[in-house]
Amino acid sequence: MTKVKHQAKRGSRNQKLELHPRNPHRARYDFALLADSSAELAPFIRKNKFGNESIDFADADAVKALNRALLNHFYGVSFWDIPPGYLCPPIPGRADYIHHLADLLSASNQGDIPRGKGIKALDIGVGANCVYPIIGHREYQWHFVGSDINNVAIETARAIVMSNACLKGSIVCRLQSSNQQMFKGIWKDDERFDLTLCNPPFHSSNAKMQAESQRKWKGLNSDAKAPNKQGLNFGGQDNELWCDGGEERFINDMIEQSVAFGERCYWFTSLVSKQANLTSIYRRLKQVGAQEVKTVEMAQGQKVSRFVAWTFLMPDQRDYWADTYWK
Structure with missing residues (x-):
């Protein structure tokens, strides 16, 4: 029988919800x-309406410069660049996912976070930015495979890895040749x-993606009709967004395709x-x-997200896995 557990971080109505305790981005940006x-980054820094130093988060170049500075300062990544129009994700939220994944492993390992090259993770849709593997490796020394259906994204992610000695040999990027497959064609037989x-x-369509883009621009007090303001401030190719x-x-x-790799x-x-999507996800996982x-x-901040985790391993199989690979 499938067991479903919910683990939540909640605050009071007036309390700002916080990032993971190990997330180094909990404080205001210095x-x-x-x-x-x-x-x-320096040319993009200005005083906001509250008199605090900030950047214009509606400016894609400023957001990219901020990401580059964060990856350099916190993770020792000296070279990081992505082509125009590719997803430039917010680093704090990406780091939170990684730290909660570490807790997920810890809960199956007597409270200790498994670290080092023995831990292998697969990032489906690594993107040109390669951010999840960077953070996961630099924080916990895990090894990563990153996959993507976009060849430019894969080549860019590979360039980032090869340009940073701290990442070489720990992150492998593979092109997915089929846009219908998530694991097959990437996952090797012996892995x-x-x-x-x-x-x-x-998003479910390009039209809905564009509508959301316009809403975000208005929320950032930008001119949504300006010719150079048609994309999201964090960019993104179609396959990344809808x-x-x-x-x-x-x-x-993904759930359907994961069955074949369950062991x-x-x-x-x-x-x-x-x-609202959780209902159908739980139903499919049970099926x-x-x-x-x-x-x-x-x-x-005030935004709440979540991830769902599932396993096909029986409890004794999980115990054997942890004892064999994590010690």
Whole structure:
């Protein structure tokens, strides 16, 4: 029988929800310190309406410069660059997913976080930014495989890895040749993964993606009609932002495809942006015979997100896995 567990971080109505305790981005950005790590950030720093140093988060170049500074200062990544129009994700939220994944492994390992190259994770949709593998390796020394259907994204992620000595040999990027497959064609016959992770496309169509883009621009007090303000401030290619059926269909397809690899993975996981999608996700997980399902809530400011984790391993198989590979 499938066991479903929910693990939540909640605050009072007036309390700001916080990032994971180990997340180094919990405090307000120290822009002077970050500018010391990356001089490119300095020209974008200005006073906001409250008199605090900040950047214009509606400016894609400013957001990219901030990410570069954060990755340099906190993770020792000296070179990081992505092509125009590719997803430039907010680093604090990405780090939160990684730290909660570490807790997920810890709960199956007597409270100790498994570290080092013995832990292998598969990032479905690594993107050009390669952020999840960077953070996961630098924080916990895990080894990663990152997959993507976009060749430019894969080549860019590979360039980031090869340009940083602290990442070489620990992150492998593989091109997925089929946009219908998530694991097949990437997962080698002799491979096992302790974790899979994914930030699935959220929108169900290009039109809905564009509507959300306009809403975000207005929320950032930008001119939504300006010619250079048609994309999201964090960018993103179509395959990163939308797919037929949106997030719900994508995750349900992932669940179906995970069955064939169930004995070679400890935890499959995926972010779930829309809470309403959980009902169909739980139903599908029960249908395919998942042995245990966990839902972990995460928070950044007043925004609450979550990820769902599932395993096909029986309890004795999980104990054997942890004793064999994590010690």
